[in-house]
Amino acid sequence: xxxxxxxxxxxxxxxxxxxxxxxxxxxxxxxxxxxxxxxxxxxxxxxxxxxxxxxxxxxxxxxxxxxxxxxxxxxxxxxxxxxxxxxxxxxxxxxxxxxxxxxxxxxxxxxxxxxxxxxxxxxxxxxxxxxxxxxxxxxxxxxxxxxxxxxxxxxxxxxxxxxxxxxxxxxxxxxxxxxxxxxxxxxxxxxxxxxxxxxxxxxxxxxxxxxxxxxxxxxxxxxxxxxxxxxxxxxxxxxxxxxxxxxxxxxxxxxxxxxxxxxxxxxxxxxxxxxxxxxxxxxxxxxxxxx
Amino acid sequence: xxxxxxxxxxxxxxxxxxxxxxxxxxxxxxxxxxxxxxxxxxxxxxxxxxxxxxxxxxxxxxxxxxxxxxxxxxxxxxxxxxxxxxxxxxxxxxxxxxxxxxxxxxxxxxxxxxxxxxxxxxxxxxxxxxxxxxxxxxxxxxxxxxxxxxxxxxxxxxxxxxxxxxxxxxxxxxxxxxxxxxxxxxxxxxxxxxxxxxxxxxxxxxxxxxxxxxxxxxxxxxxxxxxxxxxxxxxxxxxxxxxxxxxxxxxxxxxxxxxxxxxxxxxxxxxxxxxxxxxxxxxxxxxxxxxxxxxxxxxxxxxxxxxxxxxx
Numbered sequence: 001x002x003x004x005x006x007x008x009x010x011x012x013x014x015x016x017x018x019x020x021x022x023x024x025x026x027x028x029x030x031x032x033x034x035x036x037x038x039x040x041x042x043x044x045x046x047x048x049x050x051x052x053x054x055x056x057x058x059x060x061x062x063x064x065x066x067x068x069x070x071x072x073x074x075x076x077x078x079x080x081x082x083x084x085x086x087x088x089x090x091x092x093x094x095x096x097x098x099x100x101x102x103x104x105x106x107x108x109x110x111x112x113x114x115x116x117x118x119x120x121x122x123x124x125x126x127x128x129x130x131x132x133x134x135x136x137x138x139x140x141x142x143x144x145x146x147x148x149x150x151x152x153x154x155x156x157x158x159x160x161x162x163x164x165x166x167x168x169x170x171x172x173x174x175x176x177x178x179x180x181x182x183x184x185x186x187x188x189x190x191x192x193x194x195x196x197x198x199x200x201x202x203x204x205x206x207x208x209x210x211x212x213x214x215x216x217x218x219x220x221x222x223x224x225x226x227x228x229x230x231x232x233x234x235x236x237x238x239x240x241x242x243x244x245x246x247x248x249x250x251x252x253x254x255x256x257x258x259x260x261x262x263x264x265x266x267x268x269x270x271x272x273x274x275x276x277x278x279x280x281x282x283x284x285x286x287x288x289x290x291x
Numbered sequence: 292x293x294x295x296x297x298x299x300x301x302x303x304x305x306x307x308x309x310x311x312x313x314x315x316x317x318x319x320x321x322x323x324x325x326x327x328x329x330x331x332x333x334x335x336x337x338x339x340x341x342x343x344x345x346x347x348x349x350x351x352x353x354x355x356x357x358x359x360x361x362x363x364x365x366x367x368x369x370x371x372x373x374x375x376x377x378x379x380x381x382x383x384x385x386x387x388x389x390x391x392x393x394x395x396x397x398x399x400x401x402x403x404x405x406x407x408x409x410x411x412x413x414x415x416x417x418x419x420x421x422x423x424x425x426x427x428x429x430x431x432x433x434x435x436x437x438x439x440x441x442x443x444x445x446x447x448x449x450x451x452x453x454x455x456x457x458x459x460x461x462x463x464x465x466x467x468x469x470x471x472x473x474x475x476x477x478x479x480x481x482x483x484x485x486x487x488x489x490x491x492x493x494x495x496x497x498x499x500x501x502x503x504x505x506x507x508x509x510x511x512x513x514x515x516x517x518x519x520x521x522x523x524x525x526x527x528x529x530x531x532x533x534x535x536x537x538x539x540x541x542x543x544x545x546x547x548x549x550x551x552x553x554x555x556x557x558x559x560x561x562x563x564x565x566x567x568x569x570x571x572x573x574x575x576x577x578x579x580x581x582x583x584x585x586x587x588x589x590x591x592x593x594x595x596x597x598x599x600x601x602x603x
Binding site for chain 2 (some may be wrong): 012117118120121123126127128129130132133134135136137138209213216217220221222223233236237239240243244247250251254255257258259261262265266269
């Protein structure tokens with residue numbers, strides 16, 4: 001408990017936890033409880049400014065869009081698609097990348113160099129151009145989108161996991177396990193993987209942020225989440241024609257993306273500092289020194 | 292030294308081969324091109340003729356080799372839409388993307404480097420916190436959001452700032468797109484410079500230099516910065532992919548006629564030879580930029596051996 005409190009003492013960590021709690025609540029919020037239907041249009045109510053602005057309507061807190069849908073309800077409803085895609089995609093990336101990284105780092109030799117070449121290739125493709133091409137070919141849809149952006153994220157995991165696996169593989173306890181007759185698979189699962197936990201958590205936090213940016217970029221281009229679902233990126237894309245008459249659509253949908261990405265990056269940074277024993281020791285000695 | 296260069300050079304060959312396989316598979320996934328090339332009422336015989344003509348009846352590995360042979364001669368096939376060689380269409384758009392990327396990179400270096408150095412020198416102060424916070428914001432802003440906000444606040448309200456399009460050599464047209472693409476790079480460069488400078492500042496030779504009574508200014512310029520800025524070069528190389536990716540969105544927002552926007556419109560029009568040419572070209576550029584960066588890195592810091600890693 002005290003470690004949680006210590007974590008929350010850092011302002012950026014606290015901010016990120018608050019934002020992410022709100023995002024998670026928003027993404028689980030039942031559609032029926034939203035103030036307005038996020039899908040149904042109402043042309044009479046189009047382009048109403050936010051409630052506090054001139055001409056605003058208190059019933060529409062963040063205003064309405066070009067076909068009269070409540071921006072607040074859509075931003076809340078849109079969160080579930082962005083979060084679903086980003087988190088599922090990162091699970092795919094993590095599983096593929098960790099497997100590749102552990103195998104490369106533990107086996108070494110040819111396998112290692114082949115896997116690392118593949119990492120180079122993956123990193124060589126500017127992801128969004130590759131995604132545009134792949135989505136253009138396989139078509140849009142929730143599941144293809146998750147698969148496609150998930151698969152492209154493996155290389156970041158593989159590279160870092162490989163590095164740590166290399167150093168873990170040379171430790172005495174792995175040596176001891178090997179001496180006791182444990183096979184490579186057992187060592188990978190029982191000795192190597194558990195020691196990678198905090199690193200994987202940190203990577204995933206940054207990874208979700210990256211996935212959110214990728215998905216919203218694709219949705220903005222009309223190549224991401226199919227248009228029948230409200231997504232943050234798609235809403236920003238729709239707002240382009242109403243920059244003058246409906247700035248609030250852009251402001252709130254785009255703001256939701258930026259804040260969520262910011263929160264995941266803060267979280268990743270905070271977790272890295274508090275999970276990494278070397279930095280924790282450093283902070284402690286620094287505190288002692290300043291006393 | 293020379294063998295190291297050669298080895299590094301040979302390393303990119305399998306990478307290029309893999310890239311070509313991926314690019315080739317992309318078009319094969321896109322289905323039968325005859326449905327796109329021929330009118331809907333074309334007869335089965337016409338389709339067969341075209342398939343024969345395009346070599347689609349050959350076995351896959353022969354098709355791949357034909358594809359690679361063409362690519363090596365700069366032949367990516369003909370654009371379905373423009374009826375021109377795909378590579379020609381892509382090359383026409385390259386200067387625009389280069390201009391945008393160069394301007395953003397220049398901005399990023401101009402702001403990111405000093406910000407990172409100052410942040411490290413004022414380590415733990417409010418200035419440092421502000422720079423780090425700014426860097427987080429820069430990394431969290433999607434380029435389409437930054438771009439559209441700039442349009443709302445500047446493009447629409449300030450007369451002399453154009454809201455889109457490009458005129459070669461016009462800095463006014465370049466302003467908003469460059470400001471859109473730069474923040475991400477500024478953030479990365481600032482953060483990396485900061486940690487690199489901090490790292491060097493804690494080294495023994497810097498402490499020695501200080502203890503000799505050399506002025507802080509000289510310690511920084513002669514000892515710290517010279518060593519700290521070398522790794523920043525690699526980071527810039529690694530970010531070329533991100534820069535190109537950001538350029539896609541920025542180009543779409545501002546109607547900038549570069550290869551990113553071309554890729555998006557070509558995908559929407561299912562003009563696959565052009566898409567293929569863009570993907571292949573960007574990947575190859577990325578591979579070579581990283582090769583150059585690696586070589587530059589060894590040249591600047593002779594202690595580093597490209598193949599063996601850092602010598603102690």
